[in-house]
Amino acid sequence: MPHEEPDPMPEDLLNWLEDEDSLTDVVDEQQLEDEAANAYLDAEDEYVPIDDGKGYLAVSGTEAGSILSALPPGSTVTETASAPTVVSRDSSLTGDRPIYLVHRGGRNAELLPWVMGELHHKKGRSIAIGAVANLPAAKGEKLGGFLRQASVAALRIADPQCYRLDEKVLRLSPSPIGKRAWGYAPYLSTTEDTDWVLQVLDAQRAIGANLLLTPGRALDPDTPQASLDSAFQEADEALALTERGERLALNLTLPSRWLSSEALRNRLLDQILDQDQFDVLYIRIQWAQAKAFAPTEDGDLLMGIKRLSNLCADEGRPLLLPQTGITGWFALAHGAAGYGLGFSGSEQSFAEYAFRRARKGQQQAQRYFEKQMLHTVDSSAHDVVRSSQGYVDCTCTYCPQLFRNPTWSHALAALHHLYCMGELTARVHEDSARGGRHGAVRRIVANARRWSSELPLGTNDVPRHLASWDQAL
Incomplete structure (x- = not known):
């Protein structure tokens, strides 16, 4: 495939094939500092039991996401609701x-x-x-x-x-x-x-x-x-x-x-x-x-x-x-x-890689995933979307701190995005009794298209893909 230079891409920091240790070569280290997100790593350790009774899930703290065979000394179970067996x-x-x-x-x-x-x-x-x-x-x-x-x-x-x-x-x-x-x-x-x-x-x-x-x-x-x-x-x-x-x-x-x-x-x-x-x-x-x-x-x-x-x-x-x-x-x-x-x-x-002309002083775009419209918008559009009739506030653990913080946290916004996509994935399974996964996705897409069609959004924030998806379903 010939590699002619395409038009400049009007987006920033797509992290094209970045190596972890080379991040400081292309991004100011100050940009990587995210106190709001790092606060999660400093949270107290919390554990919940696993369904099969053979371990505990760390839901916060330095071991968050791990399954432990036994509670660490001095630790206690913080929730009675158990986590499923992996x-x-x-x-x-x-x-x-x-x-x-x-x-x-x-x-x-x-x-x-x-x-x-x-x-x-x-x-x-x-x-x-x-x-x-x-x-x-x-x-x-x-x-x-x-x-x-x-x-x-x-x-x-x-x-x-x-x-x-x-x-x-x-x-x-x-x-x-x-x-x-x-x-x-x-x-x-x-x-x-x-x-x-x-x-x-x-x-x-x-x-x-x-x-x-x-x-x-x-x-x-x-x-x-x-x-x-x-x-x-x-x-x-x-x-x-x-x-x-x-x-x-x-x-x-x-x-x-x-x-x-x-x-x-x-x-x-x-x-x-x-x-x-x-x-x-x-x-x-x-x-x-x-x-x-x-x-x-x-x-x-x-x-x-x-x-x-x-x-x-x-x-x-x-x-x-x-x-x-x-x-x-x-x-x-x-x-x-x-x-x-x-x-x-x-x-x-x-x-596909697209050439991006560097802009002096350009800052990373502030993006927020709107689960209800299956689309990522600029954070400035969130207030417009949120004020619309029928909007349902996100209940993830990351949004309160994201919007309370005076500085936008890209890490918290990304965690919100990852969690919401997990919720949407679970919903496909939970709503599959009528028409299987196809029926579940079709209903979610149709609702998103219907609800977002009247929103007063800028050109870059309109979920144009929903029309193609609706047709394909």
Whole structure:
């Protein structure tokens, strides 16, 4: 794919493939200081019992999100309402609860187990949680610590992100593999080794992943069959290298043409159908995006996601859509088993890189996710939305501090977003008695479109995707 320079993107700080230790190279350290969010880490330790009577969930404090076999000395149970037992990896993949993947990014990663634990406590009977750590983003000890603390996660995934090698196929940043990433993920520099696939698997094993991924190189739409053959050859090799008790997911990275073009889509789906030795799929999709945190409005792409989800559901093969944000949530209606998102714009969608002209003194946009309209708006629009008839205030634990604070906390706004998406995911399960997940999503989308249609919003805050979604449902 030629890499001509696109028009400047009018959004800031999308964190395109940032490595954790390189954040200070591109962001002022003062911007990372967030006292309001860090106050959560300093909160007193609180614990609730697990349903099976075999442990306790830490719901606050330094161990938040962890399952402990026994209470620490001097600790007491702070709530009588128990937390559900964490389902096993295999049960989460074969069960009827949607899977909610939380991606660990470079910023505020220490807060993620907190929101995952809270979601498990309050919504764990309606969703299964997964944790995704990106191997090239940080040192193995940090990533392993994240997966261990997030013990409410039924799925623990270490994403090798081998697609970073495919800048001729994908539209990636000018330096998709930073200098530290070469050290964090040495397999990125050894692709010619005969044991390369084993190196990719061993890197995942080393930090405690319980669902392994094939390398996941990008499929080139210009050489479709050769690209498919190469990806499946690597996947077959990975499958042969799995050990007793391990589970492997077929990992593919797709430019959007693979799903929006009928000919390419049919070729892809036929190949997936024929290769039934892979019973779990982990598929990342790259599409063009005009605005950070905005879902795709591309009708052809939505149709492709629908067809892919339909096929996997019909075949009884769980489809996980990492890094898709609310577009992945929409795919639950069509048969996807789960989807993922994280703090930053780049973890809400695997969008094509777009050149952004630096603006001196430009500050990070203040965004707030409006669950009722399935859309992220500028914080200045929140007061307009909130004053509208029928608005329901968010009841998450993060909003009171977010709006009480004189300075906008991007971390608290992100935690609110992650929690609300977890609630929406749980609602799909809870309201599935009438028409299954498709019926639940259809009703949520229809209500959001009807309620938001009369809101006096600026151009950038209008949820234009709802019309496409409503039509697709």
